[in-house]
Amino acid sequence: MHAYRxxxxxxxxxxxxxxxxxxxxxxxxxxxxxxxxFLDLRDHYGVTQCVIEPGDAAFAVADRARAEWVVTVxxxxxxxxxxxxNKELPTGEVELRIEEISVQGVAQDLPMPVFGELDxxxxxxxxxxxxDLRRDRLHKNITLRSKVIQSIRRRMIEQxxxxxxxxxxxxxxxxxxxxxxxxxxxxxxxxxxxxQAPQQFKxxxxxxxxxxxxxxxxxxxxxxxxxxxxxxxxYQLDLEMSFVTQDDVFAAVEPVLHGVFEEFANGREVxxxxxxxxxxxxxxxxxxxxxxxxxxxxxxxxxxxxxxRDDVAFKAFKGRTVRAIPAPAAASQPRSFFDKLNDxxxxxxxxxxxxxxxxxxxxxxxxKGAIRPLTESEKIETPGEFIGKGPIAKxxxxxxxxxxxxxxxxGPGDALFFAADAKSDRAATLAGQARLRIGRELSLTxxxxxxxxxxxxxxxxxxxxxxxxxxFSHNPFSMPNFDREKFLALTDEDKDxxxxxxxxxxxxxxxxxxxxxxxxxxxxxxVMLKAFEIAGYEREETETKxxxxxxxxxxGAPPHGGTAPGIDRIVMLIAGEENLREVxxxxxxxxxxxxxxxxxxxxxxxxxxxxxxxxxxxxxxxx
RNA sequence: GGGGGCGUAGCUCAGUUGGUUAGAGUGUCGGCCUGUCACGCCGAAGGUCGCGGGUUCGAGCCCCGUCGCUCCCGCCA
Numbered sequence: 192m193h194a195y196r197x198x199x200x201x202x203x204x205x206x207x208x209x210x211x212x213x214x215x216x217x218x219x220x221x222x223x224x225x226x227x228x229f230l231d232l233r234d235h236y237g238v239t240q241c242v243i244e245p246g247d248a249a250f251a252v253a254d255r256a257r258a259e260w261v262v263t264v265x266x267x268x269x270x271x272x273x274x275x276x277n278k279e280l281p282t283g284e285v286e287l288r289i290e291e292i293s294v295q296g297v298a299q300d301l302p303m304p305v306f307g308e309l310d311x312x313x314x315x316x317x318x319x320x321x322x323d324l325r326r327d328r329l330h331k332n333i334t335l336r337s338k339v340i341q342s343i344r345r346r347m348i349e350q351x352x353x354x355x356x357x358x359x360x361x362x363x364x365x366x367x368x369x370x371x372x373x374x375x376x377x378x379x380x381x382x383x384x385x386x387q388a389p390q391q392f393k394x395x396x397x398x399x400x401x402x403x404x405x406x407x408x409x410x411x412x413x414x415x416x417x418x419x420x421x422x423x424x425x426y427q428l429d430l431e432m433s434f435v436t437q438d439d440v441f442a443a444v445e446p447v448l449h450g451v452f453e454e455f456a457n458g459r460e461v462x463x464x465x466x467x468x469x470x471x472x473x474x475x476x477x478x479x480x481x482x483x484x485x486x487x488x489x490x491x492x493x494x495x496x497x498x499x500r501d502d503v504a505f506k507a508f509k510g511r512t513v514r515a516i517p518a519p520a521a522a523s524q525p526r527s528f529f530d531k532l533n534d535x536x537x538x539x540x541x542x543x544x545x546x547x548x549x550x551x552x553x554x555x556x557x558x559k560g561a562i563r564p565l566t567e568s569e570k571i572e573t574p575g576e577f578i579g580k581g582p583i584a585k586x587x588x589x590x591x592x593x594x595x596x597x598x599x600x601x602g603p604g605d606a607l608f609f610a611a612d613a614k615s616d617r618a619a620t621l622a623g624q625a626r627l628r629i630g631r632e633l634s635l636t637x638x639x640x641x642x643x644x645x646x647x648x649x650x651x652x653x654x655x656x657x658x659x660x661x662x663f664s665h666n667p668f669s670m671p672n673f674d675r676e677k678f679l680a681l682t683d684e685d686k687d688x689x690x691x692x693x694x695x696x697x698x699x700x701x702x703x704x705x706x707x708x709x710x711x712x713x714x715x716x717x718v719m720l721k722a723f724e725i726a727g728y729e730r731e732e733t734e735t736k737x738x739x740x741x742x743x744x745x746x747g748a749p750p751h752g753g754t755a756p757g758i759d760r761i762v763m764l765i766a767g768e769e770n771l772r773e774v775x776x777x778x779x780x781x782x783x784x785x786x787x788x789x790x791x792x793x794x795x796x797x798x799x800x801x802x803x804x805x806x807x808x809x810x811x812x813x814x
Numbered sequence: 815g816g817g818g819g820c821g822u823a824g825c826u827c828a829g830u831u832g833g834u835u836a837g838a839g840u841g842u843c844g845g846c847c848u849g850u851c852a853c854g855c856c857g858a859a860g861g862u863c864g865c866g867g868g869u870u871c872g873a874g875c876c877c878c879g880u881c882g883c884u885c886c887c888g889c890c891a
Contacts, residue, residue, distance in 0.1 A: 226848035367891040
């Protein structure tokens with residue numbers, strides 16, 4: 192008989208009754224009935240009930256066992272009587288009668304129980320991560336993650352992609368996020384950087400002629416964490432293809448993502464192929480975001496022109512961008528519903544507020560300018576006049592109110608919220624946040640569904656108001672969607688033209704989560720130098736910083752493009768979790784510390800000397 | 815860097831307008847119990863109320879500061 196086990200804890204069924212078996216695992220639960228002791232033994236595969244009586248030879252040892260001790264038990268498999276069968280357990284028709292027991296590892300009193308579903312503080316969970324990982328939910332999530340990655344890898348290989356590794360120690364790159372730096376021992380004063388993504392390497396792989404590359408790639412960015420953004424490190428399904436248009440990339444990626452989500456959907460609906468393609472400008476207008484949650488049916492409308500009309504007297508909105516957010520059937524909501532949204536806008540969004548109009552049917556007496564709601568009988572007989580109510584309504588002519596309703600697509604019984612700002616992007620953002628809140632508050636957002644879309648036609652550049660200059664708005668390696676010769680001829684005079692240039696740049700969004708970002712790349716050295724020059728990089732600087740790539744492009748570069756879906760976020764969506772730590776084996780906390788391994792930590796003076804590093808601690812704040 | 819929330823027993827939490835000895839569940843320890851599977855019953859131990867200062871006759875509660883965790887803003891091509 193094997194030293195530790197003949198079966199796993201999830202394996203025994205009626206078929207094994209009568210045979211003598213050996214199991215090893217953790218004591219999940221101990222139930223002492225005095226004349227009878229139950230030990231539920233747990234391993235990766237399941238739970239098996241083991242039982243022993245006080246007269247038995249092994250009882251003294253079994254009686255000492257506590258939760259999370261690791262033990263090996265040996266004995267016959269016996270059938271349970273009909274009334275003691277546990278239908279909740281796959282092994283519930285049998286139990287193991289303990290004849291021998293040996294303790295492989297004792298456990299101290301637990302800082303956190305493994306058994307049970309209670310929620311525990313992150314600090315405890317992270318410090319005692321192995322205990323947390325034994326718990327059912329996390330154990331399942333991590334196992335799911337492995338299956339998802341396996342499925343992705345299989346699908347990619349089936350589509351003709353080849354997996355390659357790229358360096359972890361590489362050069363710092365001026366664009367993008369903050370780098371993690373690694374000091375060089377051999378080259379005093381010089382540093383490696385951990386890759387923010389294998390961006391340049393995958394393009395070089397294309398120039399090297401490998402045609403279709405992918406990698407489950409670790410990426411490192413020294414930026415602050417969010418619930419859907421791990422501090423420090425995360426994984427991408429990094430991929431790149433040669434001789435492709437944007438549509439070819441879409442056609443390659445869509446079936447992989449769609450297939451993976453379908454495979455693990457578990458009853459949830461996955462939006463069909465092909466994913467809708469929404470231009471960036473349209474997404475900002477209709478959803479107030481470049482990562483719209485399409486489960487939410489609300490569509491925002493621009494009503495700036497209506498508030499600019501002479502028959503609208505509401506001065507606060509004059510000359511501003513005004514976006515209307517429909518709240519279907521919200522007329523029946525209590526006053527507090529509107530007040531709460533207004534308070535939220537003022538407090539959390541630091542906006543002046545959220546105006547609103549509630550639309551009802553009524554009788555309008557234009558000569559008096561007065562309105563009254565329809566009576567119940569009038570509602571049946573006549574559609575009535577269409578009237579607006581609410582703090583803003585009195586500033587609108589009936590005609591303007593009708594125009595608002597028509598443009599926003601609302602009718603009687605609906606309400607309309609307004610987000611206004613002198614800056615159109617701020618109005619859009621406020622409207623987008625309000626859209627999400629209203630969708631949630633009114634339970635309009637459909638759960639149990641995965642809604643994918645592509646966001647396309649991102650702007651190549653954006654205006655940096657703080658530093659009064661033009662920045663790359665997304666990936667600096669994207670190909671501008673602009674005539675080559677005209678692009679090369681652009682000057683500082685062409686600011687407006689430049690800010691209007693779109694890039695062959697695209698994102699995949701699912702349920703309001705940005706899953707992937709990609710582009711058709713700029714493989715033309717002249718266009719690349721020009722693109723960086725527009726963003727304020729001298730040609731010499733670009734030549735130095737991107738020497739590897741520019742040089743490669745000068746020896747025959749194929750047109751190429753790709754994208755990089757975030758593995759962690761994919762698993763998070765599939766697992767139905769709202770935080771990446773729930774799908775990461777050993778995550779760091781929000782301050783980018785590993786509480787289990789105590790990272791980061793100080794190093795010895797000798798190590799620092801070897802690296803030619805002297806630490807200068809930040810000065811304490813003066814009183 | 816900024817804002818919100820939280821911090822009370824090993825763990826999850828309650829704790830009234832500031833008022834006697836800070837409670838419950840769970841876990842731990844002891845006792846009882848032969849069919850439980852969140853076993854049950856009885857009992858015990860277990861507290862710097864995050865830390866420091868202040869107000870007060872009196873602070874878990876109010877005020878100031880600080881630390882920790884978390885969510886958000888900035889940041890994240």
